[in-house]
Amino acid sequence: MTTHHTDTSAHTAPATPAHHSPTVRGPLPLGADPHTSRRNGRVLVGAGALLAFVSTMLPWTWTAEFPGDLTIALYPAGLQLLTLVAAVLTAALLLASAGVRGLRWLTPGGKHSALLLMALASLAVTWYTAGAIAVELGGLVNLEPGMWIGAAGTLLAVIGALALPADLAPETGDDAREPAPWARLTHALKAPSPGRPAPLPDWAEILVICASCALGLYVFAYGIEADGGPPFIGFLMLSAFAFPALHRTGLPRRLTALTAKHRGVTLAATFAAALLFPITQSNEAYTNIAVSVLIFATVALGLNMVVGLAGILDLGYVAFLGVGAYTAALVSGAETSSLGIHVPFWAAVLIGAAVALVFGLVIGFPSLRLHGDYLAIVTLGFGEIFRISVQNLDGDSGPNITNGPNGIPNIPDLELFGFNLGEPHTLLGFELGRFANYYLLMLLFTAIVVTIFRRSDNSRIGRAWIAIREDETAARAMGVNAFRLKLMAFALGATLAGMAGTVLAHVEFSVNPESYKFVHTAPPNSAFLLIAVILGGMGTVSGPLIGAALLYLIPAKLQFMADYQLLLFGIALVLLMRFRPEGLIADRRKQLEFHETGQLDVPDATAQTTPGLPGIGKTEA
Amino acid sequence: MTTPTTTAADNPAPREAGSAVLDASGVTMRFGGLTAVRDVNLTVRPGEIVGLIGPNGAGKTTFFNCLTGLYIPTEGTVSYKGTVLPHRSHLVTQAGIARTFQNIRLFANMTVLENVLVGRHTRTHEGLFSALVRGPGFRRAERHSEDRAMELLRFTGLADKRDHLARNLPYGEQRKLEIARALASEPGLLLLDEPTAGMTAVETTATRELVLAIREQGTAVLVIEHDMRFIFNLCDRVAVLVQGQKLVEGTPDIVQNDDRVIAAYLGTPFEGEPGEAEAAEVRAAEEAEARAAEEGGIRAAEEGGIRAAEETEAATTSQSAQADQPADAPEGKAD
Numbered sequence: 001m002t003t004h005h006t007d008t009s010a011h012t013a014p015a016t017p018a019h020h021s022p023t024v025r026g027p028l029p030l031g032a033d034p035h036t037s038r039r040n041g042r043v044l045v046g047a048g049a050l051l052a053f054v055s056t057m058l059p060w061t062w063t064a065e066f067p068g069d070l071t072i073a074l075y076p077a078g079l080q081l082l083t084l085v086a087a088v089l090t091a092a093l094l095l096a097s098a099g100v101r102g103l104r105w106l107t108p109g110g111k112h113s114a115l116l117l118m119a120l121a122s123l124a125v126t127w128y129t130a131g132a133i134a135v136e137l138g139g140l141v142n143l144e145p146g147m148w149i150g151a152a153g154t155l156l157a158v159i160g161a162l163a164l165p166a167d168l169a170p171e172t173g174d175d176a177r178e179p180a181p182w183a184r185l186t187h188a189l190k191a192p193s194p195g196r197p198a199p200l201p202d203w204a205e206i207l208v209i210c211a212s213c214a215l216g217l218y219v220f221a222y223g224i225e226a227d228g229g230p231p232f233i234g235f236l237m238l239s240a241f242a243f244p245a246l247h248r249t250g251l252p253r254r255l256t257a258l259t260a261k262h263r264g265v266t267l268a269a270t271f272a273a274a275l276l277f278p279i280t281q282s283n284e285a286y287t288n289i290a291v292s293v294l295i296f297a298t299v300a301l302g303l304n305m306v307v308g309l310a311g312i313l314d315l316g317y318v319a320f321l322g323v324g325a326y327t328a329a330l331v332s333g334a335e336t337s338s339l340g341i342h343v344p345f346w347a348a349v350l351i352g353a354a355v356a357l358v359f360g361l362v363i364g365f366p367s368l369r370l371h372g373d374y375l376a377i378v379t380l381g382f383g384e385i386f387r388i389s390v391q392n393l394d395g396d397s398g399p400n401i402t403n404g405p406n407g408i409p410n411i412p413d414l415e416l417f418g419f420n421l422g423e424p425h426t427l428l429g430f431e432l433g434r435f436a437n438y439y440l441l442m443l444l445f446t447a448i449v450v451t452i453f454r455r456s457d458n459s460r461i462g463r464a465w466i467a468i469r470e471d472e473t474a475a476r477a478m479g480v481n482a483f484r485l486k487l488m489a490f491a492l493g494a495t496l497a498g499m500a501g502t503v504l505a506h507v508e509f510s511v512n513p514e515s516y517k518f519v520h521t522a523p524p525n526s527a528f529l530l531i532a533v534i535l536g537g538m539g540t541v542s543g544p545l546i547g548a549a550l551l552y553l554i555p556a557k558l559q560f561m562a563d564y565q566l567l568l569f570g571i572a573l574v575l576l577m578r579f580r581p582e583g584l585i586a587d588r589r590k591q592l593e594f595h596e597t598g599q600l601d602v603p604d605a606t607a608q609t610t611p612g613l614p615g616i617g618k619t620e621a
Numbered sequence: 622m623t624t625p626t627t628t629a630a631d632n633p634a635p636r637e638a639g640s641a642v643l644d645a646s647g648v649t650m651r652f653g654g655l656t657a658v659r660d661v662n663l664t665v666r667p668g669e670i671v672g673l674i675g676p677n678g679a680g681k682t683t684f685f686n687c688l689t690g691l692y693i694p695t696e697g698t699v700s701y702k703g704t705v706l707p708h709r710s711h712l713v714t715q716a717g718i719a720r721t722f723q724n725i726r727l728f729a730n731m732t733v734l735e736n737v738l739v740g741r742h743t744r745t746h747e748g749l750f751s752a753l754v755r756g757p758g759f760r761r762a763e764r765h766s767e768d769r770a771m772e773l774l775r776f777t778g779l780a781d782k783r784d785h786l787a788r789n790l791p792y793g794e795q796r797k798l799e800i801a802r803a804l805a806s807e808p809g810l811l812l813l814d815e816p817t818a819g820m821t822a823v824e825t826t827a828t829r830e831l832v833l834a835i836r837e838q839g840t841a842v843l844v845i846e847h848d849m850r851f852i853f854n855l856c857d858r859v860a861v862l863v864q865g866q867k868l869v870e871g872t873p874d875i876v877q878n879d880d881r882v883i884a885a886y887l888g889t890p891f892e893g894e895p896g897e898a899e900a901a902e903v904r905a906a907e908e909a910e911a912r913a914a915e916e917g918g919i920r921a922a923e924e925g926g927i928r929a930a931e932e933t934e935a936a937t938t939s940q941s942a943q944a945d946q947p948a949d950a951p952e953g954k955a956d
Binding site for chain 2: 455459460461474475476478479480481492
């Protein structure tokens, strides 16, 4: 592609001495000396990306029976779009890593590692599509030439990317021995962290944040709209490779630094993007999923306050959601409600939150005297006690309050300010259906919980919570009344879950004891809530939101593998704990905990670069 | 290395009794049949630095835990400035006693600044509600806390590490941070549990300067330590705890020449052995200077405390006693 090999990276990333070593070769060199290998590799990646791009313009199969209709020339659709995106991104990363002007900003951190992962992403999506077509339609004969071109192109790109030198110099220094191929491959996937960015004007930074939010909204909307089955799996595969690739480029870390600088703008932009979501949706089914995701995510965020900040492992958290939902159901005028009263929604929310608060205090007061595993078991017990009590308060084995296993059906829709949330409304020319209405209502509650989380985290109380999580004895010796603060966290978490429960009862029309188990195949349940927190990242705001979205979307989209769902989650969690123990989104503290930044080795240099590292210098700049 | 000028000579004389910062009387701690601390009385007066020494397992840390409310003493009371302290450690801290731990107990995954801010917990009162509302009062309190914490970090020399995780600090700085965190609660009495354990000679000197500076600011200090040179150079008074009981208490001079203290650390001589032979041996060894220094070092490593007493003597009598003896071995780990 290019014969000009002056190292331009030195200008943009002074912290990465990697590219200077000419002896670094890729895991699969093509050519005797590194320069030829690099040139050949670039040519191959370029050709491969081009082929993949061209192939998406051709039909991949002959019949529209395969989901997404991949039969039309010059009209990429469904899975072809994913390959198209991957091919374009591969080409962009290739040009950026070759130092083409105007694209260098794409790769402030890793270059070839990101490129390799991106090529792998296109390979995964394309070959998966070929496999899925062959399996669904019965045989390779169903593949059109376009499909073969795509498969060959993506393979070429991967081979080429493997020939490119690694981003980092070999760790062993001048070791004469060549490391094993596997070691070279894992080494090729490592990327340096980006250097300090060139300062942008404020408006540009804010624009970048807004664009990122819009992109996030688009990706989420695409995922939620993708048909279950092959298109969604393809989307997952692309994400699974493309996000790590993106991470290698160092752009997310730059973005984190920007969002840390403009917190208010970030929050507003994210909120606006979430607000715009129902407008992008035409189908009620998707907004239904979205509102469930939102409720689940909000409850997970509440649990994160208990688990992630105060370090109280609560395995019965879903019970508080149930308390809120049942309370709302009882006071909202459902026909089968044993109370038979109908209070306005705001009162129902307050009552639900208050009842959950009382439950939190009643359960927390005795059980928070315990620690660690014992506390976890006791909360698990209380969670089940709630469900079984609700099941038994049916008039036979106890007073009839909850209608027992039948639950309380037919909860009427909400009416707020004269709007009936159960009916579609037209807003600014966009039609908002029932679930879109509830989505917007729930978004308000999510915003409240996010605000509460952020404000309490970054305060005297939040610091005391984290101190208790870290070392309770030391915290008490520093004057922290540990029991009182733990009870506060527990009760606050319960209140927020109860509040979310009041909305849940209305969205789902009915409440039912079976929804509030410890473990169940579908969210929300205590185990899934905890997984969402751990998967997303403990102690963060965005972590549980993303974790909950994934945990809700994946089972909802992949119905056909419902039997293996829990097994797959188990495997995914084990892998995550092995490779990214801090969760998908790293707390700024956890980020430092699990991935040593070499603070011990070069304290002075780190002290200087601290404001540049994302998230660490929180009050600087 | 050793500067004999900073011994007891220029320490201020103990102030008048009666206005004690800490007054522990008859503190007894039993664990089942084991009496870890037996009827210990100890007073610390304002502006004093008091040392607490004793062989391993003498009950020093247990006594500390009784003082700070981590343990509830079986008998006896602890009072701070005339008020009897409750047996809850956060209330003890609130009253004005702060402590460090023998095995460092920082909040490892919080930043240096946050660690110190947690120490400010009892001196600030912004609750959850004010944190959620974020009124001007909250902002002012946060800013004030941060200023105060930064002051302490500068005082301990950690200001440029404010955003590092506590766990990533080198050992010596973790000790300093623990002291800074304890000071953040604005204590009238600071309890230090082996502040120089595992430190190099340079770090130990720095710690001594730090403790003296803390005293200058009006905080009394009670310190447990195994490093005799450190203790005798620093403290106004030293108490010796042996098998849970207070053996001797007095100025460093009195304590380091007390036969019972030496006996507690080294054991009593054999019966019937007049000790002449030993004394002659010691004299002979002192004559061969280089060898003596080396032997002394080895003995010290084996025998603990008395070595330091000898060293102090040697330092004051002969300037030639060179300080390239092995750094203080971290013997007191499992107290």
